[in-house]
Every structure is written in C-alpha cells, then in structure tokens.
Amino acid sequence: MITPVPGPLTQPIVDRDVRYLATGTKGSPVAVKWGRGVRFEDVDGNLYLDFTNGMVAGTGHCHPKVVKAIQEQAEKFLFFNGPDFYYEIQGLIAEQLCQLAPGAHDKKVFLSNSGAEANEAAIKLTRSGTNRKQFIAFLGAFHGRTMGALSLTGSKVVQRESFFPMLPGVTHLPFAYCYRCAYGMKEETCGMWCAHILEDLYFQRLIPAEEVAAVFMEPQQGEGGYVVPPKAFVQAIQAICRKYGILFVADEVQAGFGKTGRLFAIEHFDVVPDIINLGKAIASGLPLGATIFRSELDFPKQGRHSNTYGGNPIAVAAALATIEAIKEEKMLENARERGASFKEGLQRLQGEFEPIGDVRGLGLMLAIELVLDRESKIPAKEMRDKVIDLCCERGLLLLPCGTSAIRFTPAIVVTREEIDLGLEILRGAIRDAMKT
Ligand SMILES: Cc1ncc(COP(=O)(O)O)c(C=O)c1O
Incomplete structure (x- = not known):
C-alpha cells in the first residue's frame, strides 16, 4: 500500500459517484484500475487481495480463457435478436447447464441478466406450473431487489422498507441458523x-399446503450471513415439499458455480431441487442469470415470458469458457482444498480472539461472526466494520454479511500463499480493532 485509503486519485471517483449515481450499497472507498486472479491494483497504485469478488468473478479477475472467449465472440457479433431468432451458443449453454445440474429428470433453462431476474422467472414458472399462488421463504434469505424477488427476500428491513405492498402470499420462516436458533434450541x-x-x-394454522407453489431456499445463505443449514433441515423441507406437491427452488445465485467446492451448492445436501437459480459467477463477471427447471414446468405458450438481453452472446461465451476453465483447471478441487485450509486458519484465529463467535461456510464461501462475548453472542457490528476498514487500509478487500459477520469469498483460483497473506492481514486487523 502506497497511499492512505482512499488515495488522492480515488477520492474524485468516489465523489463523482456519490454525486451522480443512485444511492446503493457501496462500502470501502476503493476504485479499481485492473485485476487478475484475486489481485487488483487501485487507481492510486495500491495492490490488494480481493476476497470479495469470487462470488461473481469466480474464476478470478480476467481469467485468460474467459477474456479470450469474450474477445472472439465480440469479433463475430455483439448482439443478435436472441428472443426472436437463433444462435448456437444459447442452446449450448442451456444444454450444458441441464446436463451439469443435479437430477436425472428432463430440464430446460430460462436465460436472463441477473440473479433477481432468475428468481422472477422461477416465481412465474412455479405459479404457472402448479396453478398455486403462495410461497415460503426464509428469514435471512436474499433473493434480489425486483418486486417479486424482494417479496421473498427477508435479510434486512432496509431492503424492504418503504416498498410495501409486496407480492401477496409470501410467508417467511426462521432459517436453520443454528448459531442463533430462533427457537433457542440445540441442534443435537x-x-x-x-x-x-x-x-x-404453519400448514395447520396459517397456510393451506395445497395453495403453496414453491419453497425458495439458498442452500447456503449469502447476504444473510453465510449461514449453512444442517443437511437434515434441507432434506426435511424437501420431504415436506414432495408430500404436498410443492416445488423446491434452490437459489444458488451466490452459492453456486463452484464456490462451495461443488458446482452446485445443493449437492452438499443430497437434495434434487425442481428449480435451480444461478447468476453472479456463472459468467465470471458478465451479466447472466439462469433458471434451470423441470421441463414439465415450461411456459405452455410462446410469449408468456421472455426478455431482450438474457443469454446475450458475450455473456454466454463467457459462461461456456467459465465451465471449461473450472473443469480444465480443477477449480472445484482447489475450492475444496484451499477452502479447508482457509477455514482451519479462521478457526485458529477463533482460538486466539474471543470476538470470533462462529466460523462457518462451505468450500471457499466462508465467514466469521463477531460478537461482544461468546456467552451473550451480542453482535459486534462496530468491531466488524472496523476490522473490514483496517483490512482495506492494509490491502485486503472484504465485505460484510448478516448483522456482524465478515464474508470471505475469494475467486476459486486463490493460492495457498494468497490465503496465508489474507489471514495474516486479518489477524493484525482483529488485534488492532480490539485495542480501539
Ligand atoms: C442468493 C441471491 N439471490 C439473488 C440475488 C440477486 O442477484 P442480482 O443482484 O444479480 O439481481 C443475490 C445477490 O446478491 C443473491 O445473493
């Protein structure tokens, strides 16, 4: 690091952004110049480790195979009217996703531009496919910010306030967040x-089960705190779905495409969903969403659902290259191995620092939750924010999640050395944050 954060060249970029861009969710004042793998340089010449970007650019910043595929496609055609006509790679990516997704049943894919749009398509497919109108989702879940997806989101009040009424017929249940069980119970x-x-x-007192179209669940909650439910929970929910003809939708927009060490996060739970929603990492940073669904749920008529840019050629070329790179470079193995050693490193820090109340996550989708003390488990939000700020000043970019957790989601190409360096910076930041 050669300047304070934000540096003199970053500050005007931040200022212009604040002045002209709609208020969103921005955090640390960092402006990128270029990125490769899990490393990037900011416009002031500071070099960082990026432990945030893996949830989107899962193969790392500018993976050479992905860049090449984008360049080659850009030379051919940037856009062709995909909703109305044909080009080969749209069918190819859909075919690959159907073959890769769990379950031997016939599948089809709706291609879109974002995670929220993938969830919107799932809302429509499950309503029209079951002729039912109600949905079950979970507290802590994040499914997007468009009105349908937002109705399923139950992560933070700020995301919903001032936007009511939502889609009617959505009921939220507490999630299996065992560190903070909503019912005060013990997993054992x-x-x-x-x-x-x-x-x-719920099905006895509140909602007729036969009116429920679908349960939406993140196999590992993302925004809500990187919460991993017990396998028995996911399986029990699916069994209830099967019993009442309710569809099970796995929202893998954040957890999918390799980060958990499996291509699909739901594979960890031995559950075959009726629909899987993907976004973020599927095209290594280009906008692409995908809703993979049982073929029998398909829209029965032309024109019921479509969009302009979904499955646009550049994003699809990037997605095909992403799948190839994940396979050829054994990235799932890397996510599992590096993830295991990263988690061990976080557990060592937990042994050292009282405020780390919980260490959790699958593969390279990890988190620590900071608490004032382990007995009361009162969320240490201020300390969490301080740790993130100190890490940023020292060249490690991190994002919060949940109430007082920090998420670690480096690209799945991360090396042992990069993880060790990240852990060292984190260690110093927690130590110093505890002094203030
Ligand atoms: C699990 C999950 N679903 C849906 C979304 C929405 O995706 P997008 O921001 O691409 O609309 C997100 C975004 O963070 C997500 O984490």
Whole structure:
C-alpha cells in the first residue's frame, strides 16, 4: 500500500459517484484500475487481495480463457435478436447447464441478466406450473431487489422498507441458523423443529399446503450471513415439499458455480431441487442469470415470458469458457482444498480472539461472526466494520454479511500463499480493532 485509503486519485471517483449515481450499497472507498486472479491494483497504485469478488468473478479477475472467449465472440457479433431468432451458443449453454445440474429428470433453462431476474422467472414458472399462488421463504434469505424477488427476500428491513405492498402470499420462516436458533434450541436435540414447524404449525394454522407453489431456499445463505443449514433441515423441507406437491427452488445465485467446492451448492445436501437459480459467477463477471427447471414446468405458450438481453452472446461465451476453465483447471478441487485450509486458519484465529463467535461456510464461501462475548453472542457490528476498514487500509478487500459477520469469498483460483497473506492481514486487523 502506497497511499492512505482512499488515495488522492480515488477520492474524485468516489465523489463523482456519490454525486451522480443512485444511492446503493457501496462500502470501502476503493476504485479499481485492473485485476487478475484475486489481485487488483487501485487507481492510486495500491495492490490488494480481493476476497470479495469470487462470488461473481469466480474464476478470478480476467481469467485468460474467459477474456479470450469474450474477445472472439465480440469479433463475430455483439448482439443478435436472441428472443426472436437463433444462435448456437444459447442452446449450448442451456444444454450444458441441464446436463451439469443435479437430477436425472428432463430440464430446460430460462436465460436472463441477473440473479433477481432468475428468481422472477422461477416465481412465474412455479405459479404457472402448479396453478398455486403462495410461497415460503426464509428469514435471512436474499433473493434480489425486483418486486417479486424482494417479496421473498427477508435479510434486512432496509431492503424492504418503504416498498410495501409486496407480492401477496409470501410467508417467511426462521432459517436453520443454528448459531442463533430462533427457537433457542440445540441442534443435537431439536429434531429439526425449524423444518417441521412448516407442516406441524404453519400448514395447520396459517397456510393451506395445497395453495403453496414453491419453497425458495439458498442452500447456503449469502447476504444473510453465510449461514449453512444442517443437511437434515434441507432434506426435511424437501420431504415436506414432495408430500404436498410443492416445488423446491434452490437459489444458488451466490452459492453456486463452484464456490462451495461443488458446482452446485445443493449437492452438499443430497437434495434434487425442481428449480435451480444461478447468476453472479456463472459468467465470471458478465451479466447472466439462469433458471434451470423441470421441463414439465415450461411456459405452455410462446410469449408468456421472455426478455431482450438474457443469454446475450458475450455473456454466454463467457459462461461456456467459465465451465471449461473450472473443469480444465480443477477449480472445484482447489475450492475444496484451499477452502479447508482457509477455514482451519479462521478457526485458529477463533482460538486466539474471543470476538470470533462462529466460523462457518462451505468450500471457499466462508465467514466469521463477531460478537461482544461468546456467552451473550451480542453482535459486534462496530468491531466488524472496523476490522473490514483496517483490512482495506492494509490491502485486503472484504465485505460484510448478516448483522456482524465478515464474508470471505475469494475467486476459486486463490493460492495457498494468497490465503496465508489474507489471514495474516486479518489477524493484525482483529488485534488492532480490539485495542480501539
Ligand atoms: C442468493 C441471491 N439471490 C439473488 C440475488 C440477486 O442477484 P442480482 O443482484 O444479480 O439481481 C443475490 C445477490 O446478491 C443473491 O445473493
């Protein structure tokens, strides 16, 4: 690091952004000049490790195979009227996704531009495919910000306030967040009450099960805190879905495409969903969403659902190259191995620092949750923010999640040395944040 953060060349970029861009979710004042793998340089010449970008550019910044595929496609055609006519790579990516996704059933794909749009398509498919109108989602879930997807989102009030009314018929249940069980139970003895409550109470007192079209679930919650539910929870929810003819939708927009060490996060739970939604990492940073669904749910008529840019040729070329790179470079293995050693490193820090209340996550989708003390578990939000700021000043870019957690989602090409360096910076930042 050669300047303070923000540096003199970054500051005007931040200022212009604040002046002219709609208020969004921006955090650390960092402006990128170029990026490769998990490293990038900011406009002031500071070099960083990026432990945030893996959830989108899963193969790392500017993976050479992805860049080449984009360049080659850009030479051929940038856009062709995909909704109305044909080009080969749209069918090819859909075919590959159907073959790769869990389950031997026939599948089809709706291609879109974002995670929210993938969820919107799933809302329509499940409504029209079941002729039912209600949905179940979970507290802590993030499914996007368009009105349909937002109705399913239950992560933070700020995301919903002032936008009511939402889509009617969405009921949120507490998620299996065992570190902070909403029912005050212990995983060893709870019998997965947080799943069975759906059948035993909600379907008896509140919602007719036969009116529920779908349950939407993130196999590992993202924005809500990188919460991994027990396998028994996910399986119990799916069993209830099967019993009542309810569709199970896995929103893998954040957890999918390799980050958890499996191509699809739901594979960790031995559950075959009826629909899988993808976004973010699927095209290594280009806008692409995909809704992979049982063929029998397909829209019965031309014109019921479509869009302009979904499956645009540049993003699709990037997605095909992404799949190839993940396979050829054994990135899933890397996510598993590097993820395991990263998690061990975080657990060592937990042994050293009282405020690390919980270490969790699958593969390279990891988090620590900071608390004032381990007994009360009061979220240490200020300390969490301080740690992120200190890491940023020292060249490690991080993002928060949940109430007081920090997420670590480096690209799945990250090396052992990069993880060790990241852990060292994190260690110093927690130590110093505890002094203030
Ligand atoms: C699980 C999940 N679903 C959906 C979305 C929405 O995706 P997008 O921002 O591309 O609309 C996100 C974004 O963070 C997400 O994490």
